Every structure is written in C-alpha cells, then in structure tokens.
Amino acid sequence: MVAATTPVLDPAAVAGAGRGTLLRLATAGSVDDGKSTLVGRLLHDTKSVLSDQLAAVERVSRDRGLTAADLALLTDGLRAEREQGITIDVAYRYFATANRSFVLADCPGHVQYTRNTVTGSSTADVVVLLVDARKGVLEQTRRHLAVTALLRVPHVVVAVNKIDLVDFSQEVYDRVESEVQAVARELGVVDAIAIPVSALDGDNVAERSTRTPWYAGPSLLELLEALPPSDDPANESFRLPVQLVIRPQGAARDPQFRDYRGYAGQVASGVVRVGDEVVALPSGRRTTVTGIDLGEASLEEAFAPQSVTLRLADEIDISRGDVIAAATDAPEPTQDIKAVVCWLGDAPLRPGQRLLLKHGSRTVQTAVRTLDGALDLDDLHAVPAESLSLNDIGLVTLRLASPVPVENYSTSRRGGSFLLIDAHDGRTVAAGMVGATLPTAADAPSQPEGDEEWEI
Amino acid sequence: MTTTVTNTPSAEARTDRRLSQLDALEAEAILVIREMAGELERPALLFSGGKDSVVMLHLATKAFWPAPIPFPVLHVDTGHNFPEVLAYRDETVERLGLRLVVASVQDYIDDGRLRERADGTRNPLQTMPLLDAINDNRFDGVFGGGRRDEEKARAKERIVSLRDEFGQWDPKNQRPELWNLFNPRHRPGEHVRVFPISNWTEVDIWRYIEREDIPLAPLYYAHEREVFRRDGMWLAVGPYSQPRDDEPVERRLVRYRTVGDMSCTGAVESPARTNADIVLEVAASTLTERGATRADDRISEAAMEDRKKEGYF
Numbered sequence: 219m220v221a222a223t224t225p226v227l228d229p230a231a232v233a234g235a236g237r238g239t240l241l242r243l244a245t246a247g248s249v250d251d252g253k254s255t256l257v258g259r260l261l262h263d264t265k266s267v268l269s270d271q272l273a274a275v276e277r278v279s280r281d282r283g284l285t286a287a288d289l290a291l292l293t294d295g296l297r298a299e300r301e302q303g304i305t306i307d308v309a310y311r312y313f314a315t316a317n318r319s320f321v322l323a324d325c326p327g328h329v330q331y332t333r334n335t336v337t338g339s340s341t342a343d344v345v346v347l348l349v350d351a352r353k354g355v356l357e358q359t360r361r362h363l364a365v366t367a368l369l370r371v372p373h374v375v376v377a378v379n380k381i382d383l384v385d386f387s388q389e390v391y392d393r394v395e396s397e398v399q400a401v402a403r404e405l406g407v408v409d410a411i412a413i414p415v416s417a418l419d420g421d422n423v424a425e426r427s428t429r430t431p432w433y434a435g436p437s438l439l440e441l442l443e444a445l446p447p448s449d450d451p452a453n454e455s456f457r458l459p460v461q462l463v464i465r466p467q468g469a470a471r472d473p474q475f476r477d478y479r480g481y482a483g484q485v486a487s488g489v490v491r492v493g494d495e496v497v498a499l500p501s502g503r504r505t506t507v508t509g510i511d512l513g514e515a516s517l518e519e520a521f522a523p524q525s526v527t528l529r530l531a532d533e534i535d536i537s538r539g540d541v542i543a544a545a546t547d548a549p550e551p552t553q554d555i556k557a558v559v560c561w562l563g564d565a566p567l568r569p570g571q572r573l574l575l576k577h578g579s580r581t582v583q584t585a586v587r588t589l590d591g592a593l594d595l596d597d598l599h600a601v602p603a604e605s606l607s608l609n610d611i612g613l614v615t616l617r618l619a620s621p622v623p624v625e626n627y628s629t630s631r632r633g634g635s636f637l638l639i640d641a642h643d644g645r646t647v648a649a650g651m652v653g654a655t656l657p658t659a660a661d662a663p664s665q666p667e668g669d670e671e672w673e674i
Numbered sequence: 675m676t677t678t679v680t681n682t683p684s685a686e687a688r689t690d691r692r693l694s695q696l697d698a699l700e701a702e703a704i705l706v707i708r709e710m711a712g713e714l715e716r717p718a719l720l721f722s723g724g725k726d727s728v729v730m731l732h733l734a735t736k737a738f739w740p741a742p743i744p745f746p747v748l749h750v751d752t753g754h755n756f757p758e759v760l761a762y763r764d765e766t767v768e769r770l771g772l773r774l775v776v777a778s779v780q781d782y783i784d785d786g787r788l789r790e791r792a793d794g795t796r797n798p799l800q801t802m803p804l805l806d807a808i809n810d811n812r813f814d815g816v817f818g819g820g821r822r823d824e825e826k827a828r829a830k831e832r833i834v835s836l837r838d839e840f841g842q843w844d845p846k847n848q849r850p851e852l853w854n855l856f857n858p859r860h861r862p863g864e865h866v867r868v869f870p871i872s873n874w875t876e877v878d879i880w881r882y883i884e885r886e887d888i889p890l891a892p893l894y895y896a897h898e899r900e901v902f903r904r905d906g907m908w909l910a911v912g913p914y915s916q917p918r919d920d921e922p923v924e925r926r927l928v929r930y931r932t933v934g935d936m937s938c939t940g941a942v943e944s945p946a947r948t949n950a951d952i953v954l955e956v957a958a959s960t961l962t963e964r965g966a967t968r969a970d971d972r973i974s975e976a977a978m979e980d981r982k983k984e985g986y987f
Contacts, residue, residue: 240695270961295826296845297979307848309829310822312875319695321873333850337832340852451691461708466741471771475740482737484705484854489691513736521691523854525704525737538712562850576855579712635853644859649852 238317239447244308244338246366247348248358249327252379254305256348256417257324258289260439263424266313267292289417293324306331308338318443327358332609333562336365336649340635344373344445346438347398351384351414354394355401360595363398364611367405368558368651370631373445374402374410377438381430382416388432404598404657413438451521456488456496456544457625457633459578460536464527480511480527481536483579486632488544490528491519498534499541499623500551505532522632539580541623549633551621556590558613558654559638561606563647567614568605573647574639575618578632581639583619590615593656600656613656626653696882700733703870706833706856707737707817710868711744713858714815717868718775718808720987721747723755723763723891724933726819729871729879732888734817735770746773748816750804752796753780754914754935762891775811777803794914795938801985805841808865815858815866818987823875824963827979833872839863841985867987876931876963877956884949896929896947907940931956931963 245253258275261267267275275291278300282288293309294300305326313320323338339345345366349359366374376398384390395412402410413422414430415438421427424439436444464480490496494507509529510517520526528542536542543549561567567586575584591600593611606612627634638648693701710717719734721727734743749763767774779799782788788799808816822829832851837843839861849857858866871879883890901908901924902917908928909915914937917923928941929952946952956963978986 238695239692240698268959268962293826293829295829295979298846306846307830309826310873311829312823312873334848337850337852341854447692461705461712462738464738464741469742470740471742472740478740482708484701511739513739523698523701523705524693525701525708527739574859576857578855579709632854635855637852637855637857639857639859643861644857644864646850646852646857649850 238314238319240319240321241344241442241445241447242321242323242342243344243346243442244323244335244342244371245325245346245348246335246339246362247327247377247379248350248353248356248362249304251327251348251350251353251356251359252417253327253348254290254293254309254324255288256346256377256379256415256423256438257309257311257322258292259417259420259423260322261292261311261313262289263420264313264315264439266311304328307334315439315443320442329358329361329609332358332361332365333560335362336369336560336562339365339369339371340649342369342371343447344375344442345371346375346377347410348377348379348417349394349398351378351380351390351394355397357595359398360401360598361609363402363407364405364593364595364598365560367402367407368560368611368654369649370627370651374407375438375441376402376410376412377415377417378412379415379417381414381421382419386414386421386427386429388430391430391433401598406657411435411441413441451485451487451489454487454522454630455547456490456494457486457549457630458483458490458526458528458542459486459580460538460540460542461579462538463536478529479533480509480529481542482525482527483542484525485520485522486578487522487630489519489521490544492517495545496528496530496542497545497548498536499543499548500621501535501540503532503534504545505530505534507531539578541578541580543623549623549625551623553618553621555616555618555624555652556613557616557627557636557650557652558611558656559606559648559650561608561610561612561648563640563645564608566605566607567612567648572641574641575616575622575636575650576639577622577624577636580622582622583641584616584638587615587617589613591656598657600658611656614650624652627651628653696878696885699871699874699878700736700882702854702873703730703733704737705854706868706870707734709856710815710817710834710858710866711738713856714866716811716813717745717815717817718748718811718813719743719745719817720819721749721763721767721772721774722933723749723759723766724819725879725883725890725894726821726871728766728888728890729874729882730817730819731766731770732886733870742771746775746811748775748777748804748807748811748813750777750800750807751779752800752935753778753783754796754937756891756893756910756912756933756936758893759891759933775807777807779803796935797938798981798986800987801841801981804987805985808841813865814860815868817868817870819871820867820869820987821874821876821879822872825978827982831869831872831982833869834858835867835869836860837865837867837985841865843867843982843985845979845983877953880949880953880956884953891933893930893933893941894952896927896944896951898925899928899941900924901926901928901941905940908943909938909940910936912936
C-alpha cells in the first residue's frame with residue numbers, strides 16, 4: 219500500500235526539466251484495469267505529487283472508509299468521476315526525471331468515452347496499455363490496441379497489471395502477455411513491450427520488484443526514460459502548412475518592417491534551410507527560402523516541430539491553408555482519398571454525407587462517396603457496413619471540393635491526418651488517416667486457437 | 675532584414691535537432707495562437723498582468739512578429755487587484771500598443787447587478803462581467819493562460835474548449851482534440867476558450883521567463899511587506915484586506931507565486947529576488963501554487979470545476 223511519507227519533488231529533476239526531451243504518453247485499456255491508479259503510482263513514485271495534493275487524496279480516501287490513499291483520485295478531477303469512481307475524460311499530468319519531462323494523458327476505459335482515448339493517444343509518443351492479469355484481453359483492450367495501431371503511436375508498452383492478485387504468477391503473466399501480443403501482431407503492432415506490474419503496490423512501476431524474480435526486464439519508468447525520442451527530422455521531407463501570412467505594412471511597430479512578408483506556420487516535418495528551393499501547394503509555384511524568423515531571431519535552419527516564419531524570394535500567391543514543401547519531394551494535391559476513420563460523432567456516418575475536412579491549416583468541403591468496410595473487433599478484420607456508429611472504425615472513400623496535398627499516414631503522421639467536421643454545429647466527428655487500411659478476412663489467421671503463437 | 679543571426683533557436687537547442695522541452699512547449703503555444711488567429715473572426719486575449727498572461731502575451735508577440743498582435747486584450751478587473759499589477763498591466767499594454775478592454779466587477783456591484791459575497795472574495799463574481807464582455811464585443815474566442823497543472827479540473831480541459839451560449843463548459847461532453855489539428859468551429863452564440871500554455875507547468879513558466887528575460891510585476895520578487903496570518907497564508911495589509919483584532923501585522927520578506935485579488939491571494943515567505951532564484955524555489959516547493967496561495971480554491975474539492983462550468987476562466 220501507499221507509504222505514508224510526504225513526497226517532495228526532486229528539485230534537481232524539476233529545475234533541470236526544460237533542458238531534457240519531452241515524451242508524451244497516454245494510458246489505454248479497459249475500465250477497471252487500473253489506469254488511473256497506475257498514473258497515480260507513477261506520479262507518486264516520481265515525487266511529482268505535492269503534499270497538499272496528497273493530503274487532499276488521503277482525506278477523501280479516509281472519508282470513503284479506505285485504509286490507504288486511492289491514487290486514482292489524483293487524476294479523476296471531475297466531480298462525476300469521483301462520484302462514479304471512473305475516468306470520463308483525459309486528465310493531463312506532468313512529471314519529470316533528471317533527463318526527461320513527461321506529459322501524461324490518463325485516458326478513460328469505457329466504450330462510450332473511446333473518443334476521449336483517441337484524443338489522448340493521437341499526440342502520444344508511447345501508449346501504456348493496461349491489461350488486468352486476471353481477465354486478459356477484453357473488448358476495450360482490442361479497441362484501444364486497434365486505435366493505437368491505426369494512430370501509429372511509435373511505442374506500445376503492455377502493463378500486465380494486478381500481478382499481485384494472481385500471486386505474482388509467471389504462468390499467468392506469460393499467458394496474458396502472449397494473448398496480448400497475438401492481438402497486437404494481428405493489428406500490426408510488432409514491437410509491444412510487456413511488463414508485469416502492480417499499480418496498487420508499485421511493483422515494477424518506478425522500481426523493479428523483488429516479487430517477480432522471474433522478470434528480468436526494466437521497470438515501467440526505466441523503460442519510459444530509455445525509449446528513443448521521436449525520429450530525427452532530417453530523415454523526413456520538409457512540410458510547413460501556412461497558418462498566416464504576416465504582412466505588417468503600416469501597422470509595423472518598427473518602420474523597417476513595413477514591407478515584411480512572411481509565411482507563418484509550424485514545421486510539420488523535416489528541415490528547411492535558408493537557400494532551399496521550396497514549392498507552394500496546391501499552386502505548384504517554386505521559390506527559394508531567403509529567411510527564417512522565430513520572433514526577432516533569425517535562423518539558418520528550422521526543423522519539426524518549430525513554429526517559424528519563412529521569407530521567400532518571390533512574391534508568389536500563398537495564403538493560409540497552403541503547404542510549403544521541399545521542391546524535390548512534394549506531395550501531389552488530390553481530390554480523392556481513401557482513409558480509415560475513427561468515427562467520433564453521436565449521429566452515424568453514412569455514404570453520401572457532406573462534411574468539412576481539416577488537413578493542416580486548410581478546411582475544405584468533402585462528400586463521403588463510399589463506406590468500404592468497418593473493423594469487426596472480435597475478428598479484427600473488415601466487414602461490410604451500411605453506416606459507422608460512435609467509436610466504430612471504418613474505411614471510407616472521400617471526394618474533396620478542392621485539391622489538398624495529403625500524404626500517406628504511414629509515412630507522415632502530420633501529413634496524413636485529418637479531421638471531419640460537421641459544418642452545421644462545428645463538432646469534430648472523425649479522426650482520419652489517409653491511405654490506412656484495415657486487415658481483411660484473408661489476412662486474419664485461419665485458426666487463432668491452437669496457433670503456435672499461443673504456445674508458451 | 676533582421677538584426678540577429680543565430681544557428682540555433684536557443685541555447686538549449688540540440689545539435690541532433692531535437693527540441694528541448696521549453697522550445698517544444700513554445701512551438702506548440704505559437705502553433706495554437708496562430709491557428710486560432712486564422713480560424714476565429716474576433717478573438718481576444720485575457721490579460722490580468724499575472725505571470726501566465728504575461729507569458730501568453732510574449733508568445734503572441736513572437737507568433738505575429740514583426741506585425742502587432744492582431745486582437746485586443748481583455749481584463750476582468752475585480753476592483754481588488756494589487757495596484758502594482760494594474761500599473762504593470764497598463765505599462766505593458768502601452769509598450770506593445772494593444773487595445774485594452776476592461777470588464778469591471780466594481781461597476782456591476784455599484785449598479786446592483788452583482789452583490790458582494792459574505793466571505794468578501796470577488797473571484798467567483800468575475801464570471802458575469804467576463805461573459806457580458808464576450809457578448810458585447812462579439813468575441814468568438816478568448817485566449818487564456820490556464821495551465822493543466824494548476825488544478826485537477828483544469829487538467830481535464832482541452833486546449834481549444836467550447837462554451838455554450840451561456841458560457842458553460844460541459845466537462846462530460848468535450849470535443850475530441852486530435853493530433854495538432856485544432857477545431858474552434860461553433861454555432862452562433864457559442865464561443866471557445868483557448869489555452870495555448872495548457873501543457874506548461876509552473877516551473878516551465880519561470881524557466882521561460884528567465885530565458886526570455888520577460889519583465890514582470892515587481893510583487894513576484896522578494897520584497898518587504900506588511901502582512902498578517904490568516905488560514906495559514908500571509909495576506910497583505912491593504913484597502914481590501916484588513917487584519918482582524920487577533921491577527922497581528924508583521925513586516926516580512928515575501929513574494930507572490932500567483933497574483934489574484936488582494937483579499938484572497940496569499941504571499942509566501944521568500945528571499946527569491948531573481949528569476950533564477952525562483953526557478954529553484956518553485957522546484958523545491960512541496961505545495962502547489964494554488965494550495966499555497968489561494969483561499970478560494972481551498973473551499974471544496976470541486977470549487978474550480980463549479981466555477982468553470984458556469985463560464986469562469
């Protein structure tokens with residue numbers, strides 16, 4: 219149980235934070251698998267819980283007749299969540315170790331809140347998927363793994379939780395682990411790393427446990443600290459969706475900038491240097507980068523995900539919504555796309571529907587031409603479908619009102635992602651991934667049971 | 675065209691082209707500010723003169739440089755603000771050439787639309803003037819300096835967060851927020867609140883203030899002040915906060931970690947006179963900034979959630 223000591227932040231770690239790298243992680247897994255408890259444990263054991271926060275949790279836990287502090291209360295921040303003892307929406311928490319800072323999105327487990335889990339996972343560098351050692355893979359485990367696979371979250375860690383409740387049994391752990399890995403592989407997640415943990419007691423969370431002598435791997439925190447950060451932008455092609463054209467004219471506070479013209483945006487991928495040849499999309503006009511500004515500072519190069527302003531050699535027509543890309547390797551704007559969507563709307567998606575599509579900084583009208591299938595979460599392959607309901611995952615063909623330089627999501631998370639928006643009320647109704655596919659029946663293993671993957 | 679040329683965005687950038695945490699947070703905030711400036715018709719930025727809103731203004735200045743910030747700033751003045759902070763607010767607005775819109779709680783109390791609370795705190799009274807100012811000016815988006823690490827209801831908030839026609843937040847039915855694609859679209863009468871520094875912690879704010887050398891109101895730094903002890907906090911002696919007979923006044927070296935109403939914002943004893951001192955002090959603190967300094971947030975488990983649902987910042 220939770221030690222009664224008052225933890226304090228490690229000042230060296232916190233003061234050092236800011237220099238280290240930032241890792242974004244999200245939790246996933248079925249309801250009651252212990253996500254919020256694991257998060258609370260991680261915060262507690264990294265000394266990220268301040269004494270007034272812990273005192274509040276201890277007070278509420280005592281009022282409820284609990285003998286130890288319920289660490290899940292640290293993140294279940296809404297009244298309704300505390301009343302029901304569940305997580306409804308993502309809670310963001312922050313902790314740091316000596317060389318890394320973490321943004322942690324604690325996501326809900328209930329099916330009805332899957333869209334919040336998609337929210338928490340879409341920006342994650344790593345998803346920690348919890349599985350109850352007593353229950354193994356449940357429908358939400360499959361759904362969250364499917365979402366994680368589709369979103370192409372770079373790292374997946376499977377925390378086989380409540381290992382204390384199965385007497386730290388290696389046999390149970392091995393069985394659950396291979397069950398999860400089999401589902402993960404079917405969904406295309408090949409490098410999931412599993413860890414036996416007890417979120418409640420802290421086994422293998424920050425410290426390695428002496429109660430799992432058969433497990434030789436790292437603790438969860440050790441693993442999170444060691445995961446390689448995001449890919450080097452130098453290996454990607456340069457893209458910058460133009461958010462604004464900066465033209466101060468007479469409004470410039472310094473008259474030397476009256477004639478300034480710059481294209482402001484975040485480098486979505488790659489590296490750009492002064493002197494590089496670039497192309498504006500969708501117009502296809504080419505020019506050269508003459509300057510890169512970040513506030514008053516002038517840079518020689520910029521890389522993802524810096525927010526900068528580019529100055530260009532020629533006054534070509536570029537406006538908000540256009541993409542500036544490396545001239546040598548630019549995507550082809552298109553009006554026809556195939557994509558996998560996670561449907562997040564309350565009303566169903568049907569073929570023929572008209573919506574708005576937001577890609578980068580551009581929003582265009584779109585029509586759903588065809589619905590080409592939906593993911594069956596039991597069989598994990600695509601089946602024919604008439605419509606998509608809330609939290610369904612489906613394959614669609616879209617026609618866009620004007621060409622957009624989309625890319626394949628498998629090569630660029632930023633260039634291949636889009637939102638579908640209900641034009642009437644402005645709601646975001648889908649997360650879309652260009653060029654993604656769903657496993658078909660032919661891909662699925664013919665005999666899941668008895669397959670050698672299930673051997674221990 | 676510009677004067678300074680550096681090879682790296684800051685001293686902290688790495689040669690392997692990975693942004694430091696602070697640079698990553700700055701890039702994310704500027705992305706959000708620019709995107710909302712592009713999407714919204716009439717945004718405004720909440721500016722109280724407090725450190726978080728000062729950082730917001732600094733980020734907005736960078737986002738649009740060398741053009742001026744293309745929207746006004748809005749201050750909900752409780753009438754109980756520290757005079758130093760109001761002076762700082764006005765200097766900053768002047769320095770940056772901004773348009774300031776002030777919504778005054780005092781006006782509402784004077785003409786009877788609001789009544790003073792029994793406990794004297796005016797923090798919850800800010801909601802009505804704020805919502806009226808949003809309506810009257812037809813603001814469709816309001817930037818705020820709220821941070822998720824401040825409070826557990828704030829930890830649940832989206833970066834771009836919808837408010838209904840009554841200004842209410844519906845925490846159980848928030849819009850999905852995917853990748854870096856922010857969607858502020860809404861129906862007429864609704865508006866969005868935008869929190870570009872959602873992912874910053876208190877120590878990130880101070881490290882950034884130190885790095886960027888951002889001027890702040892003087893009461894954030896150690897100074898001697900007449901204070902008295904109430905509810906475990908040091909309150910300043912002033913027109914809106916008078917000691918009771920059993921609360922002796924002392925002169926102490928203090929500073930403020932947060933800046934709100936004089937009546938309910940406590941000072942902390944501190945010798946920290948520089949930003950660097952404060953970074954270390956904050957890092958070593960065992961209390962959250964609100965727990966240490968805000969009487970109003972100690973009232974209940976859900977004080978902030980309840981205020982936010984009604985349209986508070």
